[in-house]
Amino acid sequence: MVLWTLRGGPSRPVELGERIGGISSKVLTETLRGLQFNGLVDRQTDPGHPSPVEYRLTALGRTCLAPIGAVGVWAFEYGDEVMAAQEGASTPAAPSPVH
Template sequence: MPIRIRISRSLRPVRPVRDDSRNGGGYRSVRDGPARGAVDEVPGGTYLADCRARVAFDLLANTWSSVVLWALRDAPERPGELRARIGGISAKVLTETLRRLEYNGLVVRRSYAETPPRVEYALTPLGRTLLPALEALGAWGYRHGDEVLEAQDRAEA
């Protein structure tokens, strides 16, 4: 039986949002979709707790999510291969991360009826849509990583 990982409420937004534009006012769930232009017209330029854009930030806030998604960009991989390729991640944390990404529709798990059993993980089309953002984030880290490390050193001094 598969283990269910509980996802934080911020990843499953259901808090009612005031929407005066439909049905003479009332409430709707964030799952109903943003109001037209909601992402472009964020009040005060802030992503509020009930904003759909926060789903992406919350998904990538996990330490390993971005790394695992990026590692799967070229081809499906078995968990052991993925762990060796990434380095520094325990089998337990990798399993939890893969299950969380699968739960959110970003990766797919494929089991093969072989002996020994074989399992592979691959990006879904939805997961692939995150690759340009991850590439941009990685490029930023490459350009500014030294500055961040210097700031950390100054803070610790």
């Protein structure tokens, strides 16, 4: 989700959190650190800005966008089937007949 959100350009952590929604600052920070460690995002600082840190995709990170987009297309196409499977899995199974 973070990589997809960064596709539009550099963002500060607060902006990322607002765009993603439902993510704690702790989880966002841990995610960004992991993505940076793996070379997918770059962390830049601007000491003159009140919120001096921003993140941007690296060239390697941008290579993830097409596969992420493809998963989104798949989810849109097959989402109803996935939901039906989840509902079926959460429904208690009828007892099997004893022979």
